[in-house]
Amino acid sequence: MGAQLRVYRQKIRSAQTTKKITRAMELISASRIQKAQARVAASTPYARAITRAVSAVATYSNVEHVLTTEPEKIERAAIVVFGSDRGLAGAFNANVLKESEQLAELLRSQGKEVVYFLVGRRVSSYFQFRHRAAERVWIGGTDSPVFDMAQEVGQALLASFLRDSADGGVDEIHIIYNRFVTMLTQVPEVVRLLPLEVVEGVEEPGEHELLPLYEFEPDPETVLDALLPVYIESRIFNALLQSAASKHAATQRAMKSASDNADKLITTYTRLANNARQAEITQQISEIVGGADALASTK
């Protein structure tokens, strides 16, 4: 066998094994998207109920709460980046990181100091590689997030928010995650988590309706105190779930195009290998014919 032919056969084999791996990963993520999407859907009633309750307190009482009031001067802002633990997901992590860079630039131009909270190994290694410090890093569990993780992140963020900015606390928290739109589209989303700004979901009382007299037990302040951390946890849980679903969708797409690419490579190399084989045979025939001619002419 000629050297050229051997090289082509080797390349074909290598593309075939790669294709096996990427095809398997594609199927795995495809099966996980369904589950992740179902979890997003399952957590929606909770998020909706909490949002309604928060809006109710905000609308029907006039309580000033530290989580809802804008501080006079914002010195430090936190950015929470939700990425994934594993790569091979196309532009999934790059998208949120790009978004975070833009946001950081904007915040710095407003004279704010930026600190980072990172979720996911890929995001954390991006920061490590650039020798950038992060306040807190959570690694592991991004593929199928549990509520405990959201609680942990929420509590850490809240603790940092409630600390004075002189002691290293933050005055503002932004979260960045990939929102799952469809199987094909995932959009990086930037949301300001704290101080809370938009509360939606409550029906505005009509013109002639009397404002319902809300009763709070024990009192509005305590209810808000208990409600807001839960609200934040639910927002973070939602971000984690959305991010997980997006990650699976992104992996599926990336692996599908990798498999398609491998197919294309295999076809190309097979054609080249056939060509090389035919060239080899042609050469051998012409050598034989040439040899026979030479022998005949010497007689």
Added chain:
Amino acid sequence: MASPLKVSLVSADHEVWSGEASMVVARTTEGEIGIMAGHEPMLAILASGQVRLTLAEGAPITADAEDGFLSVENNTVTIVAGRAELV
């Protein structure tokens, strides 16, 4: 009697139960509270413990709820808890 209460009991990762009931009894931080149709709008913090629902036909349902709150609005009762399950 007024129309029955619409009740939904949700925990962080799924909706535990939803349907119609004639009465809801829950324990708030202030003490036990019973809610029937026509209750004024309210928002209360739940103390961890049991939530008891009486269905329209009179059958009882009990659920454990932890870390949550209860809201009543337009004959709709929402019980939201970080962790909740039917007993």
